Structures are given as C-alpha cells and as structure tokens.
Amino acid sequence: MRRVLVTRPEPGASETAARLIEMGFEPLVLPLTETVPLHPAIATEQVDVVAVTSPNAIRHAPQSVFDALKGRPVFAVGRRTGEAVRLAGLNLVDDEAGDAERLAARIDAAFTAPAHVTVLCGRVRRDVLETRLLAAGHRPRLIEIYDTLLLEPSDAAIQSVIGEWPVDDVLLYSANGAEQLRRSMARSGMGTKLAAATFYCLSERIAGVLGQDVAKTARIADFPSEDRLLFLLKT
Known part of the structure; x- marks a missing residue:
C-alpha cells in the first residue's frame, strides 16, 4: 500500500486522508500550516x-x-x-x-x-x-x-507520523506548505524518508519552492483542484 504524506492544514487534511483511504492508499497526516x-x-x-x-x-x-x-x-x-x-x-x-x-x-x-x-x-x-x-x-x-500560520513539527512529531518506512508520495497544496516541508526535510531525518517520494503539487510555483531537483520530477495537476491532484496520484 502506497504511503501518502498529507501536508495541508486541518480540517482539510483529515478530509483528504479519508479520500485516500477510500482510494486504497495509506495517508500520513502532517499539517505544516494552520488557519x-x-x-x-x-x-x-x-x-x-x-x-x-x-x-x-x-x-x-x-x-x-x-x-x-x-x-x-x-x-x-x-x-x-x-x-x-x-x-x-x-x-x-x-x-x-x-x-x-x-x-x-x-x-x-x-x-x-x-x-x-x-x-x-x-x-x-x-x-x-x-x-x-x-x-x-x-x-x-x-x-x-x-x-x-506556519507549523514547525518537532522531530518526534514527524517520526510519530511517518514511522520507520519510506514515504511513497507527498501532496502539496500551497507554497507555504512546500516551504515548511523543505525546511523540515533539511533539519530532520525526514529527508531520508522522502528521498524516493514523488511530489504531487497543485502548481509549478509550489513545486519550485522545493528546489530545482524536486521541481524537475514533481507531478503537477493539470487544474488546481484536489480532484485533479488525486486523479494524478492514482494514474
């Protein structure tokens, strides 16, 4: 079962997680912003x-x-x-x-x-x-x-969500969330867990925040909606 990291704020993160479960994925909910x-x-x-x-x-x-x-x-x-x-x-x-x-x-x-x-x-x-x-x-x-507001989850919080296994896919909905993810990957063991992950982004601008290497391999929704992002995830 593919493990998918969900970075959007609540309550949207839990709503997305429920959709992912219905699609046969394992959601990993780690909001990086809050409203x-x-x-x-x-x-x-x-x-x-x-x-x-x-x-x-x-x-x-x-x-x-x-x-x-x-x-x-x-x-x-x-x-x-x-x-x-x-x-x-x-x-x-x-x-x-x-x-x-x-x-x-x-x-x-x-x-x-x-x-x-x-x-x-x-x-x-x-x-x-x-x-x-x-x-x-x-x-x-x-x-x-x-x-x-930007959230700074601790290393322990990240570990409790991601666990010991690699992450297969990451969903990114905003530039702020992407920036927080980039910072978290740089300062914790999170980067290793996401080393082989595919990043799914609502726009090229969001992918660009993660850096050129990620932007080159990121998959971008053809329309900025979650429906299109999740469709891309399952194709």
Whole structure:
C-alpha cells in the first residue's frame, strides 16, 4: 500500500486522508500550516459581486459577514469553495475558475467595470486577484477573514507520523506548505524518508519552492483542484 504524506492544514487534511483511504492508499497526516480566524468587521458599502478565494474564507467568517452579503452574487475560486459558499446560505453563481487569474477573468466577463467586488480572502495570499480586477477597471474591497500560520513539527512529531518506512508520495497544496516541508526535510531525518517520494503539487510555483531537483520530477495537476491532484496520484 502506497504511503501518502498529507501536508495541508486541518480540517482539510483529515478530509483528504479519508479520500485516500477510500482510494486504497495509506495517508500520513502532517499539517505544516494552520488557519486561524481574524474576526473582521464589515462595513455597509456598495457590493455588486462577491469573490471567495478559499473554503477557509467561509469556514472562518463571522455571521455578520454572511448577513451583510446575503443575496449578492458570489464567484468562488473552485468547487470545494463553492460548496462551502452554498452551505453558508450565500448566492453562489460560479465556482468553475480554478485559480485567481481565471476568477478575475470570469468576474470581469460577467460585470461591466467598474464593479464593486468584495473579496473574502486570507491575510497571506498572492495579490493576483485584486491586481487583475483593478487592471480591468473594477473596485475590489478586501476583507481578510483568516490568517495562515506556519507549523514547525518537532522531530518526534514527524517520526510519530511517518514511522520507520519510506514515504511513497507527498501532496502539496500551497507554497507555504512546500516551504515548511523543505525546511523540515533539511533539519530532520525526514529527508531520508522522502528521498524516493514523488511530489504531487497543485502548481509549478509550489513545486519550485522545493528546489530545482524536486521541481524537475514533481507531478503537477493539470487544474488546481484536489480532484485533479488525486486523479494524478492514482494514474
């Protein structure tokens, strides 16, 4: 049975582990980041459309945010985010983008500039979405819902998860997670356990954080979603 290291934060890590078990893999859950709420306040301002960049932006949002945005059209970055939007009772109209670039393009295609775009996002992020929206003449307003903290598992914690046997595969979902993995591999015996592993990444950018040697052999999902990443894993 192939042993697969899952590095994403909870509760997503356990959700992924359950999917891996159903697929016949042995998951090794070692979150390298965690998300925490920021408890933002939301002022009453004009809102034409809402953009949501992660399920965490829904998971950590206070009810006041949902109340303020009720009925507004919501564009989610992907299907998992879209499902979180639906469960929160918001008006999901699109969850097919897959990444920030395409999310901005889909909003721009649906709304004439200047549209007032309320973006529910994390404090740690790339500025792609707001930059693209501004370039297209829209007026994004960012509401930082959560922060991403880096985790530094001890050597003992790593050992308790990985055990004595080599790891066959590693799933990487973010550049922050990849950076923490690189550091852990450098300072502990983890590097030896992952020496022959295949790294599965949501993007080339994530693979690049691990260094050129890994990036050359990493497998990159053809679309930035977990469904495509797990499909790649089983092929």
